[in-house]
Amino acid sequence: MKILVCISNVPDTTTKVKFTDNNKQVDDAGVQWIINPWDELALTRAIELKEDGNNSIDEVCVINVGLSKCDATLRKALAIGADKAIRIDADPIDAYYVAAQIADYLKNNPFDIVLSGIESSDYNGSSVGGMLSEFMDCPAISSMTKLEIENGNVTIHRAIPGGKQILELTTPFVGIVQKGITNEPRIPAMRGIMMARKKPLEVLSAVEMESLSHIVEFELPVAKASCKMIDAEHLEELVNLLKSEAKVL
Amino acid sequence: MSVIAFAKNWEGKFKKSTYELVSYAKELAFRLNTQTLVLSIGEVEESELEKLVQYGADKIISVDDSRLNILSSRIYAEVISQVVNKEDASYVILSDNNSGKAISPRLSVKLKAGLAAGVLDVPKSLDPFVIKKQVFTGKAFAYVQIDSEKKILTLSKNSFGIVENPTSLNLVKFTPELSDDLFKIKVKSVESSDNKIILADADIVVSAGRGMKSADNWQPVEDLASVMGAATACSRPVSDDGWRGHEEHVGQTGKVIAPNLYFAIGISGAIQHVAGVSRSKCIVAINTDPEAPIFSVADYGVVGDAMIVLPELTEIIRNGE
Numbered sequence: 105m106k107i108l109v110c111i112s113n114v115p116d117t118t119t120k121v122k123f124t125d126n127n128k129q130v131d132d133a134g135v136q137w138i139i140n141p142w143d144e145l146a147l148t149r150a151i152e153l154k155e156d157g158n159n160s161i162d163e164v165c166v167i168n169v170g171l172s173k174c175d176a177t178l179r180k181a182l183a184i185g186a187d188k189a190i191r192i193d194a195d196p197i198d199a200y201y202v203a204a205q206i207a208d209y210l211k212n213n214p215f216d217i218v219l220s221g222i223e224s225s226d227y228n229g230s231s232v233g234g235m236l237s238e239f240m241d242c243p244a245i246s247s248m249t250k251l252e253i254e255n256g257n258v259t260i261h262r263a264i265p266g267g268k269q270i271l272e273l274t275t276p277f278v279g280i281v282q283k284g285i286t287n288e289p290r291i292p293a294m295r296g297i298m299m300a301r302k303k304p305l306e307v308l309s310a311v312e313m314e315s316l317s318h319i320v321e322f323e324l325p326v327a328k329a330s331c332k333m334i335d336a337e338h339l340e341e342l343v344n345l346l347k348s349e350a351k352v353l
Numbered sequence: 354m355s356v357i358a359f360a361k362n363w364e365g366k367f368k369k370s371t372y373e374l375v376s377y378a379k380e381l382a383f384r385l386n387t388q389t390l391v392l393s394i395g396e397v398e399e400s401e402l403e404k405l406v407q408y409g410a411d412k413i414i415s416v417d418d419s420r421l422n423i424l425s426s427r428i429y430a431e432v433i434s435q436v437v438n439k440e441d442a443s444y445v446i447l448s449d450n451n452s453g454k455a456i457s458p459r460l461s462v463k464l465k466a467g468l469a470a471g472v473l474d475v476p477k478s479l480d481p482f483v484i485k486k487q488v489f490t491g492k493a494f495a496y497v498q499i500d501s502e503k504k505i506l507t508l509s510k511n512s513f514g515i516v517e518n519p520t521s522l523n524l525v526k527f528t529p530e531l532s533d534d535l536f537k538i539k540v541k542s543v544e545s546s547d548n549k550i551i552l553a554d555a556d557i558v559v560s561a562g563r564g565m566k567s568a569d570n571w572q573p574v575e576d577l578a579s580v581m582g583a584a585t586a587c588s589r590p591v592s593d594d595g596w597r598g599h600e601e602h603v604g605q606t607g608k609v610i611a612p613n614l615y616f617a618i619g620i621s622g623a624i625q626h627v628a629g630v631s632r633s634k635c636i637v638a639i640n641t642d643p644e645a646p647i648f649s650v651a652d653y654g655v656v657g658d659a660m661i662v663l664p665e666l667t668e669i670i671r672n673g674e
Contacts (some may be wrong), residue, residue, distance in 0.1 A: 117624075118624060118625065141606045142606070226489055228609075230458070231461070232458070234455060234457070234458025237459065238430065239462055243537060244459070263451075263600065264451065265363070265451060265554070267546050268543070269542075271538055272541055280455075283599045284600075317468070317499045319495045320483055322495050324493055328652070331652060333653075336661070339669055342666070343669050346635070346653070350634070352556075352635045
């Protein structure tokens with residue numbers, strides 16, 4: 105069995121986002137780029153399954169649609185334990201464009217399981233995994249919190265509001281990964297970093313594909329008015345303000 | 354040309370977010386000078402469907418097939434696309450919740466319709482179609498232009514509000530064509546967690562962080578939540594350390610919520626946490642450290658020990674009921 109993990113290259117979550125070019129571009133200055141946190145969880149789970157040995161996973165491959173600045177992030181994925189990385193060399197204009205590029209790659213390079221994070225911490229589209237499943241015409245499991253494979257049988261937990269569903273299904277499918285799928289993302293060890301240098305990072309040119317949307321402009325939120333402090337000895341004042349001023353209680 | 358809102362039901366019932374969705378669809382249809390259609394999938398009683406008329410549904414299309422009572426993004430996307438094609442609709446609006454997030458990308462590919470996920474407002478312009486959405490988990494906004502003829506939007510909760518706009522009931526049934534092949538996923542079982550109030554739906558959320566010092570100190574948090582009918586939540590370190598479950602983690606890498614009232618207790622206010630709650634209408638911060646960054650994003654603040662403040666606050670609210 106082969107697992108493909110889609111990787112999005114995003115600013116570190118501690119980044120204070122800024123824009124340049126009349127709010128038309130994200131300001132890259134000083135930004136640390138990381139594997140999108142949910143994609144990192146998906147990758148970690150894929151590697152755990154491969155290491156388990158009983159699951160007959162032969163290969164864990166990562167794929168990204170992006171420009172050359174994404175290579176460092178893909179090297180990190182290799183250092184964590186992916187066997188191979190693919191980068192489709194293109195500016196990811198919108199989720200449709202990205203999913204269409206990966207779907208095109210999958211036509212000639214089939215995988216049994218495709219994983220993606222439930223969201224990317226930059227554009228919050230939550231879209232690439234679902235779009236891919238439609239291009240592939242296969243099931244997608246959203247909010248996947250557990251993935252087990254035993255003798256080729258796949259068991260999945262899906263978080264639903266107020267609980268979870270336990271599902272059984274056959275490959276191929278797209279798993280859209282939520283927190284809980286694994287305990288913690290892996291940190292690359294020195295040995296992994298050394299080995300990553302020898303692993304293949306293949307750069308492919310993009311196919312002709314249209315996008316359906318694009319970002320015109322960014323905007324930063326307006327700063328909040330200052331916080332009204334209430335004395336801990338007079339909490340009834342807080343309750344009164346919540347009732348009569350904020351009208352939320 | 355018309356606008357279709359997909360009204361998801363939960364065990365045959367709609368939620369406030371459904372009414373907000375229909376209200377929004379009505380406003381959009383009004384601006385486009387067209388009809389507001391509302392699509393319901395799965396078995397829902399007529400009396401429940403009729404409630405949508407209050408918010409401006411010109412026509413309600415019900416697909417009352419019991420096989421569709423449990424959500425499947427693949428099948429739902431298929432049903433919606435059949436209705437879109439039959440009605441020749443140009444806009445599909447879904448709620449930006451679990452189901453909307455699962456269905457909308459599939460629908461986007463099926464209809465070759467551009468998707469703006471998590472929109473926050475009515476369109477800034479209709480031609481070209483430009484709309485505001487959140488990016489970087491609430492740290493910023495983007496204006497997205499959708500270039501395709503058909504367009505899909507998912508609406509962020511509490512971004513438009515519920516607006517009454519009564520019409521008269523026009524209810525039709527629709528039977529989609531669905532191949533057996535689509536029913537491939539087997540749901541073996543469903544487990545419910547003990548949380549009585551679902552975080553994503555809650556109007557009030559009481560959230561606590563590492564400032565509580567120990568997993569054993571959560572009773573005052575639970576008590577405050579229970580007296581207000583609120584959901585409980587927590588910051589990332591708390592769920593990472595296993596003090597509370599992952600499903601309670603709010604923040605950039607957890608759940609992003611937009612309640613009316615958010616209590617941040619013993620939460621310092623790291624940028625990742627604030628990103629996940631910044632769309633709350635009102636934030637109350639309770640912290641021992643007067644310099645904690647959470648106070649710079651809060652509307653009201655109390656400097657004090659949560660173990661003393663919370664029981665007192667709970668008592669005041671209980672007596673005020």
